[in-house]
Amino acid sequence: MKVEGKRRLWQDYQKEVAEDKFFYVRSCIRQTFFPGSERAFIKIIGTELGKEINEDPAHTSCTGIGYHTDIVPFETTQTVVARQFSLMTEAGLENYVPSCITSFGLYTEILETWEHFPLIEEQIRENLYKATQRTFNKPKNLAHASDVIFKFRHEIAAKAKHKLIDVHTGRPLRVVEHIGCHYSKMFPHKGIGGAEYPYVLAGMVEAWGGEVIDYPERRHCCGFGFRQYLVQANRGYSIACSQKKFESMQPYEPDMIITNCPGCPMFLDRWQYVIGEMEKVAYGPNGQMIPVFTYEEVAGLVLGYDPWELGLQMHQVNCEPVLDKMGVQYDPELKYKGSKGEFLGVPAIPEFLKCC
Amino acid sequence: MLKRHVAIIGGGISGLEAARVLSKSGHEITIFDAGEKLGGHVAQWDLLFPNMRKSSEILTALLNQLPKSIHILSKTTIKNIERFNGYYVIHSDRVENVLADAVLFAGGFDTFDAQRKEEYGYGIYDNVITSIELENKIKDHRFITAQGTKPKRVAMIHCVGSRDEKVCNNYCSRVCCVTAVKQAIEIKKTSPETEVFCFYMDLRMFGRHFEELYREAQEKYGIQFIRGRLSEASEAQDKTIIVKAEDTLLGKPLKMNVDLMVLMVGMELSKALVPLVEKMQLEVGDDRFIMPLDEQLYPNQTKKEGVFVAGTCTGPKNIPETLNDARSAAVSIMSYFDQLSNKN
Numbered sequence: 056m057k058v059e060g061k062r063r064l065w066q067d068y069q070k071e072v073a074e075d076k077f078f079y080v081r082s083c084i085r086q087t088f089f090p091g092s093e094r095a096f097i098k099i100i101g102t103e104l105g106k107e108i109n110e111d112p113a114h115t116s117c118t119g120i121g122y123h124t125d126i127v128p129f130e131t132t133q134t135v136v137a138r139q140f141s142l143m144t145e146a147g148l149e150n151y152v153p154s155c156i157t158s159f160g161l162y163t164e165i166l167e168t169w170e171h172f173p174l175i176e177e178q179i180r181e182n183l184y185k186a187t188q189r190t191f192n193k194p195k196n197l198a199h200a201s202d203v204i205f206k207f208r209h210e211i212a213a214k215a216k217h218k219l220i221d222v223h224t225g226r227p228l229r230v231v232e233h234i235g236c237h238y239s240k241m242f243p244h245k246g247i248g249g250a251e252y253p254y255v256l257a258g259m260v261e262a263w264g265g266e267v268i269d270y271p272e273r274r275h276c277c278g279f280g281f282r283q284y285l286v287q288a289n290r291g292y293s294i295a296c297s298q299k300k301f302e303s304m305q306p307y308e309p310d311m312i313i314t315n316c317p318g319c320p321m322f323l324d325r326w327q328y329v330i331g332e333m334e335k336v337a338y339g340p341n342g343q344m345i346p347v348f349t350y351e352e353v354a355g356l357v358l359g360y361d362p363w364e365l366g367l368q369m370h371q372v373n374c375e376p377v378l379d380k381m382g383v384q385y386d387p388e389l390k391y392k393g394s395k396g397e398f399l400g401v402p403a404i405p406e407f408l409k410c411c
Numbered sequence: 412m413l414k415r416h417v418a419i420i421g422g423g424i425s426g427l428e429a430a431r432v433l434s435k436s437g438h439e440i441t442i443f444d445a446g447e448k449l450g451g452h453v454a455q456w457d458l459l460f461p462n463m464r465k466s467s468e469i470l471t472a473l474l475n476q477l478p479k480s481i482h483i484l485s486k487t488t489i490k491n492i493e494r495f496n497g498y499y500v501i502h503s504d505r506v507e508n509v510l511a512d513a514v515l516f517a518g519g520f521d522t523f524d525a526q527r528k529e530e531y532g533y534g535i536y537d538n539v540i541t542s543i544e545l546e547n548k549i550k551d552h553r554f555i556t557a558q559g560t561k562p563k564r565v566a567m568i569h570c571v572g573s574r575d576e577k578v579c580n581n582y583c584s585r586v587c588c589v590t591a592v593k594q595a596i597e598i599k600k601t602s603p604e605t606e607v608f609c610f611y612m613d614l615r616m617f618g619r620h621f622e623e624l625y626r627e628a629q630e631k632y633g634i635q636f637i638r639g640r641l642s643e644a645s646e647a648q649d650k651t652i653i654v655k656a657e658d659t660l661l662g663k664p665l666k667m668n669v670d671l672m673v674l675m676v677g678m679e680l681s682k683a684l685v686p687l688v689e690k691m692q693l694e695v696g697d698d699r700f701i702m703p704l705d706e707q708l709y710p711n712q713t714k715k716e717g718v719f720v721a722g723t724c725t726g727p728k729n730i731p732e733t734l735n736d737a738r739s740a741a742v743s744i745m746s747y748f749d750q751l752s753n754k755n
Contacts, residue, residue, distance in 0.1 A: 056535065056536065056537065056646055057534065057535055057536075057537065060526070060534035060535035061535055063526070063534065064526070064529060064534075064535075249529065250529075251529035251530050252529070252535070269646070270645075271645035271646070271647055271653045272645070273645070274643060274645075306648055307648065
């Protein structure tokens with residue numbers, strides 16, 4: 056593997072990301088899957104880095120899942136997205152930052168459609184006005200939230216309390232990076248590093264001291280891929296996709312997985328448990344699993360945030376092996392307590408897989 | 412007959428052959444070439460299809476036939492060509508400008524930059540090489556992997572940078588199919604125990620004896636041809652390359668590990684020629700090669716009076732086609748000179 060070859064390619068896939076004044080839109084599903092991630096993003100960008108970040112509670116789903124499963128027609132989707140843009144416009148902002156990868160892909164697709172077919176844009180503007188009396192400006196800058204963290208990765212590294220380094224051995228943690236398919240596979244030039252060798256997460260890992268693993272099935276879908284999962288009969292295919300990835304990455308002995316999509320951490324995390332219990336196989340060392348994180352969670356750990364505030368207790372795969380390697384202090388007693396100290400309940404212990 | 416001066420841009424085989432024919436007819440010739448030695452791409456090749464002849468034989472024959480009166484300006488970059496008082500003034504990085512009655516663009520292709528097919532990992536994976544590199548490996552008796560071992564399995568990927576909308580090259584580069592067959596046979600001759608797999612879309616064996624060579628590759632050497640375009644390549648931990656494709660004859664996806672993956676790179680108009688072509692406002696086709704005045708009737712003339720084309724600057728060609736095209740261009744130039752003389 057020639058890393059300089061990758062670096063040469065990365066030069067071709069640079070992307071402009073706004074410096075400040077972000078209009079942030081949350082994902083439909085991430086707050087359920089990994090509830091601390093979006094909160095961590097706002098804290099990092101707003102409090103930690105001192106940037107202006109705004110939200111609007113009136114914003115809705117972008118309809119991405121409905122669109123990709125052929126439930127919502129494209130015209131409807133575009134009109135809903137046009138309404139989101141109108142919220143940004145009304146807030147006096149122009150830098151649009153979606154939390155969700157599917158939303159990011161959809162916004163990119165719609166903006167490209169409007170660029171190439173201006174009459175469609177006119178029609179959507181008319182639809183929106185008739186339905187809501189709203190008008191909108193298109194974003195001056197559209198960046199996924201992981202692009203924003205990537206942009207400020209060195210600033211985060213400068214404030215780091217912990218690095219992606221095993222404090223006991225000094226070895227960089229081996230990290231599998233997995234981008235969501237809709238981040239750059241549809242529009243490679245809209246993603247940092249392109250589609251074949253994406254750099255958005257790899258750049259964070261490098262900046263925070265870790266080592267990126269390049270394994271053969273790194274391009275493969277995590278197993279979410281809507282039709283594989285949403286159609287119940289296809290779920291065997293979904294789990295097979297995840298299994299293919301785990302088997303491919305296992306020989307490289309990764310310490311952790313980092314992702315930037317709502318579905319990827321969910322499926323890489325949950326299916327790992329399912330495969331383990333069904334097949335009696337563990338992809339991590341000593342009968343354990345490979346911890347899976349969102350990039351906000353990793354950034355939060357690097358900045359010294361409390362792992363339970365980041366919501367890491369909501370993961371199926373225990374995160375403690377990575378916390379121990381990074382030297383993160385945590386109170387095991389607080390793991391299953393809510394923010395007000397209430398007991399949240401403890402998950403059942405797996406039959407085959409080993410927990411901490 | 413009035414002695415005229417022709418400036419030939421390119422010292423590859425088309426430039427050499429055109430120079431020979433024009434010089435024999437008594438015209439003064441200057442060959443401009445960016446390289447140190449004449450011969451272009453053929454000089455960098457070892458064996459030729461379909462008869463496994465040494466390329467150096469062709470080149471030596473062409474060079475030996477070249478009259479001594481020809482001016483050769485090697486290591487010379489042309490900056491501009493201007494029309495002045497019925498002549499063409501060739502400005503180069505040399506001190507003196509050259510005045511010519513006609514200009515011949517002779518040849519001028521680059522092999523496709525395989526890094527643009529990112530999914531194949533050229534320049535990233537250690538054991539992904541181009542057909543040019545394989546030719547040199549075999550010539551230099553270095554048919555080994557990056558780790559120094561003899562390859563047990565080799566995949567040859569056809570149409571890299573050709574017939575590919577993704578890289579904006581819809582055309583066929585014509586010589587890559589038969590080159591793959593030739594190189595696959597050379598691999599088997601060098602290392603009989605090595606398994607060779609050719610991944611192709613169509614096998615375009617258009618030339619004389621090409622089909623026979625293809626049959627020989629299968630029947631005598633056991634080379635396997637799989638109809639299917641590669642979807643992606645990855646590097647395994649042991650540095651072998653994992654290739655994924657669909658065998659479209661069997662209708663099944665296919666995945667295999669190979670020790671070496673060879674990319675059969677196609678042709679594109681030389682990047683070095685592009686600024687000159689633009690400055691002279693020569694017409695180019697949607698394949699970005701130079702358009703002649705008429706593809707059927709006047710394949711060596713351009714819309715610019717006194718500017719002619721030969722060889723691969725008008726599209727991919729093999730050696731016999733290139734040499735014939737050069738001769739044809741020389742005849743067109745002589746005919747143009749006759750017209751000029753008749754006018755005067």
